[in-house]
Amino acid sequence: MALGFIKKVFTFGKDKPVEEPTPGEALAPAEAVAIGTESEPHSRQEDLPVSPVDPVAAVEMDTAGGPVADDTADAAVIPDVGRQADLPEDDVPALLAGIEDIVDIGMVPLSLLEAESEAGTEESPVAEAPLEPILPKGFSTRIEAVPEPEVEAPRLTWYQRLTSGLARTSSQLTGQITALFTKRKLDDQTLEDLEDLLIQADLGVETAMRITGALSAERYGKDVTGEDVSRIMAAEISKVLAPVAKPLALDLNHKPHVILVVGVNGTGKTTTIGKLAAKLSGSGLKVMLAAGDTFRAAAIEQLKIWADRTGSEFIGTKLGADAAGLAYDAFEQARAKKSDVLIIDTAGRLQNKAELMAELEKIVRVLGKLDPEAPHTVLQTLDATTGQNALSQVEIFRNIAGVSGLIMTKLDGTARGGILVGIAAKHKLPVYFIGVGEGVEDLEPFEADEFAKAIAGLTH
Ligand SMILES: Nc1nc2c(ncn2[C@@H]2O[C@H](COP(=O)(O)OP(=O)(O)OP(=O)(O)O)[C@@H](O)[C@H]2O)c(=O)[nH]1
Numbered sequence: 263m264a265l266g267f268i269k270k271v272f273t274f275g276k277d278k279p280v281e282e283p284t285p286g287e288a289l290a291p292a293e294a295v296a297i298g299t300e301s302e303p304h305s306r307q308e309d310l311p312v313s314p315v316d317p318v319a320a321v322e323m324d325t326a327g328g329p330v331a332d333d334t335a336d337a338a339v340i341p342d343v344g345r346q347a348d349l350p351e352d353d354v355p356a357l358l359a360g361i362e363d364i365v366d367i368g369m370v371p372l373s374l375l376e377a378e379s380e381a382g383t384e385e386s387p388v389a390e391a392p393l394e395p396i397l398p399k400g401f402s403t404r405i406e407a408v409p410e411p412e413v414e415a416p417r418l419t420w421y422q423r424l425t426s427g428l429a430r431t432s433s434q435l436t437g438q439i440t441a442l443f444t445k446r447k448l449d450d451q452t453l454e455d456l457e458d459l460l461i462q463a464d465l466g467v468e469t470a471m472r473i474t475g476a477l478s479a480e481r482y483g484k485d486v487t488g489e490d491v492s493r494i495m496a497a498e499i500s501k502v503l504a505p506v507a508k509p510l511a512l513d514l515n516h517k518p519h520v521i522l523v524v525g526v527n528g529t530g531k532t533t534t535i536g537k538l539a540a541k542l543s544g545s546g547l548k549v550m551l552a553a554g555d556t557f558r559a560a561a562i563e564q565l566k567i568w569a570d571r572t573g574s575e576f577i578g579t580k581l582g583a584d585a586a587g588l589a590y591d592a593f594e595q596a597r598a599k600k601s602d603v604l605i606i607d608t609a610g611r612l613q614n615k616a617e618l619m620a621e622l623e624k625i626v627r628v629l630g631k632l633d634p635e636a637p638h639t640v641l642q643t644l645d646a647t648t649g650q651n652a653l654s655q656v657e658i659f660r661n662i663a664g665v666s667g668l669i670m671t672k673l674d675g676t677a678r679g680g681i682l683v684g685i686a687a688k689h690k691l692p693v694y695f696i697g698v699g700e701g702v703e704d705l706e707p708f709e710a711d712e713f714a715k716a717i718a719g720l721t722h
Pocket residue numbers: 525526527528529530531532533534555558561608609610671672673674675696697698699700704
């Protein structure tokens with residue numbers, strides 16, 4: 263047999279489907295004829311995968327009555343003659359031997375069928391083509407591992423926030439106290455030095471003297487540790503704070519109970535109003551918020567947000583409008599709507615004290631016309647980070663608006679909480695709550711003992 267013919271014989275097998283035929287199918291003469299003649303639709307053959315070496319084709323040729331002439335084979339059944347060149351010449355003798363056997367017995371050995379199947383799998387262009395469907399843009403067949411969600415750090419308790427806020431005060435103080443008492447007995451000089459340290463920490467002269475007095479009574483002439491001082495300090499501060507740690511009393515016989523909130527801008531008035539409203543409406547009371555700081559659009563907007571967030575009624579007016587007029591309208595509306603509590607925000611521009619004083623006085627006067635006891639509570643907010651300045655703020659607002667109680671805010675920041683002790687000692691005004699964060703939950707009832715321990719750097 264001519265080499266060209268052999269090659270064509272092998273190439274012919276490319277017309278066979280790639281599925282592995284059973285020996286029976288391969289041997290069926292009728293099929294072999296059909297494949298090897300024009301009667302097989304050409305298009306079907308072209309669609310099928312091809313194999314460069316196809317011993318089955320040889321049988322088919324043979325069983326169809328012997329090899330056809332080269333030309334006929336080319337024209338009839340070999341659509342891809344160019345692939346003949348793919349056959350390595352070295353392989354020809356071995357394959358030829360196999361073909362002759364096949365011709366002899368008219369059957370295809372199973373091993374050859376398997377070889378065909380393998381060859382087809384390895385070299386078929388269809389097998390090489392990617393089987394993946396083409397996905398629309400934005401999709402991928404590559405499944406990637408989803409990263410584990412990061413575990414959020416647990417939120418600190420309010421006391422942890424308070425102690426960390428007061429850490430600057432307490433660690434500075436306890437560090438200095440420890441240094442003061444290292445290898446020293448308690449004498450007049452150390453007591454005097456300690457008093458200075460306590461005053462520097464904003465505790466006030468009175469409280470400083472209470473502490474040194476108590477320490478002296480207990481340990482004069484003896485060794486003193488920093489811990490001794492902290493313990494005595496916490497006990498004495500607690501005694502100063504205990505009388506002012508009071509709940510905010512609401513007289514619900516007065517509907518609405520009016521809380522007028524005053525304080526310097528930025529001390530946390532609006533935020534504190536929002537936190538109070540959340541607590542009150544959360545316990546089922548009907549709350550109305552009035553935007554009496556008519557000087558700042560943002561203040562009005564911020565209060566409205568708090569009202570929405572806490573399910574409270576809101577009343578505001580246009581920028582620059584008369585705050586006392588708004589307070590009047592707010593009271594009437596709150597009464598008409600049977601609100602339990604009306605909380606009125608105010609401006610706190612200390613820069614123009616005369617104007618501020620006139621405005622606050624007017625608000626108080628107007629409210630008094632509607633209810634002689636209104637406002638029932640005048641609450642001042644103090645920013646714990648301002649230190650000594652808070653003391654003078656209380657003095658000013660007490661005189662202008664008749665402050666009846668305090669809330670100290672921002673005790674979670676780098677607070678100088680010692681000033682609250684000084685204010686409590688001097689003004690003896692109730693301290694209702696402390697602010698320990700910007701969130702709605704971050705308002706805690708003021709507890710003398712805990713606050714005192716936090717200032718003294720004692721753990722809870
Ligand atoms: N960390 C902390 N921030 C607070 C606390 N209370 C209020 N703030 C923040 O202090 C800033 C000022 O608070 P406001 O409530 O706007 O103060 P304001 O007194 O109403 O000030 P004006 O609106 O300018 O009159 C805001 O950014 C508040 O989120 C608190 O307890 N802790």
